[in-house]
Amino acid sequence: MQTVIIGSGNVAFHLAKAFVLNEIPLAQIFGRNQTELQQISSELNIPYSTEKLSDAELYIICVSDNSVDEVSKLITKKDCLVAHTSGSLPKEILAGEYRKSSFYPLQTFSKTKDLDYSKIPFFIETENNEDQKTLTDLALKISENVMESTHEKRKYIHLTAVFACNFVNHIFSKAKEISDAQEIPFDYFLPLIDETVQKIHEIDPKSAQTGPAVRNDKRVLELHEQLLKDESLEIYKTLNLSIKKMYDLP
Structure with a gap:
């Protein structure tokens, strides 16, 4: 299947890399950031363009949620399948007359961090059973964990991920601020x-x-409350209150 990835950020890079490592052909990676695209193209040996989309049967849009609608309008071909990789958007955000879908990898992505793609869950939503099978089979070439999901379910998957990943990482950052202020190496934690x-x-x-x-x-x-102030103190109190409520403590 002729496939084009649209985007040059973290998700686009890792999805392209997952395709290459699993010997899934990519016709092109397309986007606006020529510097990033050149780097991806050079590392993964994929053709790239900032000007013209290659003809393809499948286009996977890996851009920020705010850009999905606009970028999807660049695809004018009708007889093709288009998927976005957003955890929160419905497939109907895609603006063309093609078949619409979602191809959502549940992971936090950084270009400098290697990942075991076989462990990343993929959640698939399509308009028909044939496309569902196509994207499921594609995802199974990359990952051991592939699941069909509606947009309603995917919203809760994304919300859970924010609690389990983004909020936790923010707490790590706040913890490092405290340790740095006291000149305690964060590595010790x-x-x-x-x-x-x-x-x-x-x-x-x-x-x-x-x-x-x-x-x-x-x-x-x-004692801890006496050591903290401002935002960190409010976070500390809020989280402790939440813990107490969970365990029915006074």
Whole structure:
């Protein structure tokens, strides 16, 4: 199947790399950022263009949510399948007269971080059973975890991902601010972080909870509050309150 990836960011790069590593042909990678496209093309040996879309049977749009509608209008071919990779947008955001779908990889992507693509879940939504099979078979060449999903379900998948990834990473950043301010190497906390994440592979997160809030240790909670101020103090109080509510603590 002739396939074109549209975009030059993190998702476009990793999806293109996953295709190449699994020997799935790519006709082109297309976008506006020539510098990024040249780098991707050079590394993965894929033709690229900033001017003309190649003819293809499948176009996969890997751009920001705000740009999907506009970019989708660049595809004027009617007899083709077009998929976006957004976790939150409906397939109907695609503006052409082609067949519409979603090809959503559930992962956080950075160009400098290698990934095991076989572990990344893909969620597929299409307009008909034939396209569902086409995209499912394609995803199964990359990943062991492929699932059909409606837009309604995908919204909750994306919301869960924000809690499990984006919010957690923000907390890591706040933790590093505290350790940096006290000149404590953040590397010292990495074994704790690794163990926390590894633990929920084996134990339900609710059962794995530790810390002063779940122990209802008011002395430690008050001590910590005295050490914090402004936004960090509000985050600390909010999270501790949420933990107490989850465990029905006073």
